[in-house]
Amino acid sequence: MTKLITKKRLSREQSQAQTRECLIQAARQLFVQHGFGGASIRDIAEEAGYSQGAFYSNFPDKEAILLELLRRHMEAEVMQLSSVFATDVLTGDEVLAELDAWALTLHADGDWAMLSIELQLHANRSPAFAAEYGAIWRVHRNALSRFIERLFEHLALVPPAEPGQLAAGFIALAQGLGLQRASIHPDPTGSMIMLFLRGLIASAQVMAK
Amino acid sequence: MTKLITKKRLSREQSQAQTRECLIQAARQLFVQHGFGGASIRDIAEEAGYSQGAFYSNFPDKEAILLELLRRHMEAEVMQLSSVFATDVLTGDEVLAELDAWALTLHADGDWAMLSIELQLHANRSPAFAAEYGAIWRVHRNALSRFIERLFEHLALVPPAEPGQLAAGFIALAQGLGLQRASIHPDPTGSMIMLFLRGLIASAQVMAK
Amino acid sequence: MTKLITKKRLSREQSQAQTRECLIQAARQLFVQHGFGGASIRDIAEEAGYSQGAFYSNFPDKEAILLELLRRHMEAEVMQLSSVFATDVLTGDEVLAELDAWALTLHADGDWAMLSIELQLHANRSPAFAAEYGAIWRVHRNALSRFIERLFEHLALVPPAEPGQLAAGFIALAQGLGLQRASIHPDPTGSMIMLFLRGLIASAQVMAK
Amino acid sequence: MTKLITKKRLSREQSQAQTRECLIQAARQLFVQHGFGGASIRDIAEEAGYSQGAFYSNFPDKEAILLELLRRHMEAEVMQLSSVFATDVLTGDEVLAELDAWALTLHADGDWAMLSIELQLHANRSPAFAAEYGAIWRVHRNALSRFIERLFEHLALVPPAEPGQLAAGFIALAQGLGLQRASIHPDPTGSMIMLFLRGLIASAQVMAK
DNA sequence: TATGAATGAGTATTCATTCAT
DNA sequence: AATGAATGAATACTCATTCAT
Numbered sequence: 001m002t003k004l005i006t007k008k009r010l011s012r013e014q015s016q017a018q019t020r021e022c023l024i025q026a027a028r029q030l031f032v033q034h035g036f037g038g039a040s041i042r043d044i045a046e047e048a049g050y051s052q053g054a055f056y057s058n059f060p061d062k063e064a065i066l067l068e069l070l071r072r073h074m075e076a077e078v079m080q081l082s083s084v085f086a087t088d089v090l091t092g093d094e095v096l097a098e099l100d101a102w103a104l105t106l107h108a109d110g111d112w113a114m115l116s117i118e119l120q121l122h123a124n125r126s127p128a129f130a131a132e133y134g135a136i137w138r139v140h141r142n143a144l145s146r147f148i149e150r151l152f153e154h155l156a157l158v159p160p161a162e163p164g165q166l167a168a169g170f171i172a173l174a175q176g177l178g179l180q181r182a183s184i185h186p187d188p189t190g191s192m193i194m195l196f197l198r199g200l201i202a203s204a205q206v207m208a209k
Numbered sequence: 210m211t212k213l214i215t216k217k218r219l220s221r222e223q224s225q226a227q228t229r230e231c232l233i234q235a236a237r238q239l240f241v242q243h244g245f246g247g248a249s250i251r252d253i254a255e256e257a258g259y260s261q262g263a264f265y266s267n268f269p270d271k272e273a274i275l276l277e278l279l280r281r282h283m284e285a286e287v288m289q290l291s292s293v294f295a296t297d298v299l300t301g302d303e304v305l306a307e308l309d310a311w312a313l314t315l316h317a318d319g320d321w322a323m324l325s326i327e328l329q330l331h332a333n334r335s336p337a338f339a340a341e342y343g344a345i346w347r348v349h350r351n352a353l354s355r356f357i358e359r360l361f362e363h364l365a366l367v368p369p370a371e372p373g374q375l376a377a378g379f380i381a382l383a384q385g386l387g388l389q390r391a392s393i394h395p396d397p398t399g400s401m402i403m404l405f406l407r408g409l410i411a412s413a414q415v416m417a418k
Numbered sequence: 419m420t421k422l423i424t425k426k427r428l429s430r431e432q433s434q435a436q437t438r439e440c441l442i443q444a445a446r447q448l449f450v451q452h453g454f455g456g457a458s459i460r461d462i463a464e465e466a467g468y469s470q471g472a473f474y475s476n477f478p479d480k481e482a483i484l485l486e487l488l489r490r491h492m493e494a495e496v497m498q499l500s501s502v503f504a505t506d507v508l509t510g511d512e513v514l515a516e517l518d519a520w521a522l523t524l525h526a527d528g529d530w531a532m533l534s535i536e537l538q539l540h541a542n543r544s545p546a547f548a549a550e551y552g553a554i555w556r557v558h559r560n561a562l563s564r565f566i567e568r569l570f571e572h573l574a575l576v577p578p579a580e581p582g583q584l585a586a587g588f589i590a591l592a593q594g595l596g597l598q599r600a601s602i603h604p605d606p607t608g609s610m611i612m613l614f615l616r617g618l619i620a621s622a623q624v625m626a627k
Numbered sequence: 628m629t630k631l632i633t634k635k636r637l638s639r640e641q642s643q644a645q646t647r648e649c650l651i652q653a654a655r656q657l658f659v660q661h662g663f664g665g666a667s668i669r670d671i672a673e674e675a676g677y678s679q680g681a682f683y684s685n686f687p688d689k690e691a692i693l694l695e696l697l698r699r700h701m702e703a704e705v706m707q708l709s710s711v712f713a714t715d716v717l718t719g720d721e722v723l724a725e726l727d728a729w730a731l732t733l734h735a736d737g738d739w740a741m742l743s744i745e746l747q748l749h750a751n752r753s754p755a756f757a758a759e760y761g762a763i764w765r766v767h768r769n770a771l772s773r774f775i776e777r778l779f780e781h782l783a784l785v786p787p788a789e790p791g792q793l794a795a796g797f798i799a800l801a802q803g804l805g806l807q808r809a810s811i812h813p814d815p816t817g818s819m820i821m822l823f824l825r826g827l828i829a830s831a832q833v834m835a836k
Numbered sequence: 837t838a839t840g841a842a843t844g845a846g847t848a849t850t851c852a853t854t855c856a857t
Numbered sequence: 858a859a860t861g862a863a864t865g866a867a868t869a870c871t872c873a874t875t876c877a878t
């Protein structure tokens with residue numbers, strides 16, 4: 001997102017918020033395209049239509065803008081999942097339908113897949129970043145985990161493994177497919193995830209009364 | 210692996226092979242630790258105990274050593290898979306046991322997961338590299354794909370999707386789990402993969418006679 | 419020219435202009451002394467009293483500073499020639515006197531000869547540079563060419579060859595003499611040029627009415 | 628010139644002489660194409676079909692092969708000029724015809740023009756090289772100088788300047804035109820030189836009896 | 837707040853040269 | 858005499874970061 005040239009006078013705060021926003025969107029785009037290491041602050045600032053100095057007026061360093069992106073994604077993700085939880089009474093088929101929709105969502109936001117991998121990789125290397133990242137990741141996994149739990153309850157089946165582990169597995173699958181999608185071939189991320197999920201359901205045992 | 214200071218005289222060829230080997234192992238280690246972009250040739254050469262020039266006497270550029278690592282891993286992988294194919298008469302259960310062993314292998318080589326992701330990411334960004342990488346990747350997937358095909362034949366089941374796609378799915382899962390393992394928690398990649406595989410088997414239809 | 423340490427506060431623009439100027443003069447000196455290939459950016463920056471980064475804040479690459487030097491010389495050259503054209507009514511002898519003065523000017527700027535050769539050599543090897551260089555060179559030759567044309571008109575003589583070719587010949591002579599001057603012996607470039615010019619005049623035919 | 632693969636056994640000396648010759652021709656070609664600084668020893672050795680070590684078995688360093696090229700050119704040049712002097716009785720017109728032929732020779736050996744400039748430039752920068760180069764250059768100029776002297780004697784004219792200076796002027800002109808020829812336009816070096824020479828003749832005074 | 841010139845440490849890569857074979 | 862792996866210093870160029878304006 002490039003700097004908007006507007007005639008309306010913005011208050012100081014509004015104007016700063018706009019600068020921040022432009023920088024964040026530019027960073028997002030460039031991290032996705034070239035990775036965290038491959039995107040330079042100069043390029044981010046330029047893409048946003050500002051100077052390098054503007055970057056440092058808004059963020060202490062390069063890592064900070066990556067964390068901001070993570071924070072934003074988490075917010076979106078949480079909202080999405082909680083909207084699924086909103087309607088509490090669902091049949092097993094309805095839940096699967098919801099999941100289908102969620103899987104397609106993953107597919108749609110192709111950018112996020114790459115960004116998510118950048119985040120993960122950076123966490124693997126920067127302990128400071130790992131702490132913040134880990135916390136957010138756990139929230140994400142727990143949400144997915146509770147979802148899976150509920151799904152099996154609805155179906156009156158015993159999950160074939162601890163729900164937390166299944167959740168981690170699905171996140172891994174989504175990340176791995178995202179990694180491939182960019183280069184290998186246009187692949188059906190969504191349907192792949194559903195395929196594995198249906199497999200898990202098929203192999204689950206009926207719950208003991 | 211640092212340069213070995215040996216008193217034994219090595220022949221020319223042996224000495225060169227040693228240098229090459231040291232550089233490759235140093236590169237492997239540093240690529241895993243800091244990523245392709247994060248590992249400098251200076252560091253690789255230093256870690257190996259040689260000068261930067263020694264690197265360029267052995268490899269045309271930085272990408273070349275990454276490809277060499279890929280080539281080596283593939284050789285190992287292919288040997289491993291073909292050893293499973295060696296004994297032709299296996300019951301369904303025997304094949305699953307073999308697979309269990311194979312899945313544990315994946316887990317053992319923890320480094321490879323990270324390296325594999327570096328490879329994939331670099332391919333996503335360097336078209337020249339992507340060409341070479343893609344070729345090797347396809348070989349890998351096809352080997353796995355034929356394996357899956359055989360497995361379902363043995364079990365007299367119809368695979369729930371095209372074997373090539375299932376293969377890609379398992380590779381994605383392994384990569385994604387590897388990505389998590391380094392930072393999140395020590396998790397049982399192998400058993401996760403078996404879990405999904407058993408699910409697929411459970412959801413497959415019996416083959417029509 | 420080394421960085422001037424001044425106590426006076428300079429405005430932003432003035433300070434940048436000073437940096438640029440120091441770099442240009444340092445580059446000029448080192449290109450003359452060691453050639454384009456032999457002068458490193460590190461040396462240029464150091465000679466100017468700045469960091470290498472300062473160079474790249476002011477010029478996109480090494481070629482750019484060479485072009486800047488060319489541009490500057492051309493401006494000076496064009497101003498000089500146009501001042502000769504200024505007074506329109508000149509007798510043949512007066513024109514020759516003007517030329518004598520101009521030829522001595524060539525001699526004065528001893529450095530330029532070497533720089534001019536560096537420029538030409540670099541153009542012979544870098545097609546990108548050749549394009550820019552060629553354009554400026556043609557302007558130079560055309561100015562000289564028109565001058566020669568006018569001179570022969572004044573003298574009512576037919577030039578013994580196309581003025582453009584004669585201009586190229588004089589430039590070649592000046593460059594060749596410059597090349598020798600640095601090492602062989604201190605020789606009077608100016609008078610040599612006049613000698614050849616008077617020869618051409620002597621061998622020219624009287625213009626038909 | 629690439630290594631010749633011959634079945635005939637060469638004596639040790641012959642074989643070394645062949646290696647030397649190949650290296651010299653390869654160096655000649657690459658110095659012309661890329662300049663002295665731009666041609667690497669690795670490239671020269673490779674072009675000749677040998678290893679870098681072979682270069683150092685035959686020449687102490689890079690400058691040595693440049694000097695060897697100079698020495699060879701001098702031999703050729705001296706032979707050429709002395710063949711012109713061979714026939715002692717020539718009319719003025721015959722001498723001009725000879726000169727025409729000589730001028731065309733200059734044109735033909737386009738390579739030498741560039742090499743000559745490389746030589747001159749390197750002499751301007753390396754005092755050690757300059758000493759050797761200067762000696763050879765003076766021989767060349769003196770030969771040309773005596774030639775010009777004789778020409779004017781034949782024509783019974785007083786040369787318009789010291790013959791040594793005229794000789795230097797013609798060499799400069801030839802070098803300058805050579806410099807331009809590579810990049811600017813296909814130009815008539817030979818005829819340009821004759822044009823200037825005829826001019827000098829036209830402007831010369833008849834010799835006092 | 838935002839600018840962007842300047843810094844200094846870093847990058848991949850090249851090269852003349854050495855030396856054990 | 859010829860090889861070519863290895864060296865060490867140099868090269869053009871990039872980048873996150875600082876700071877006077």
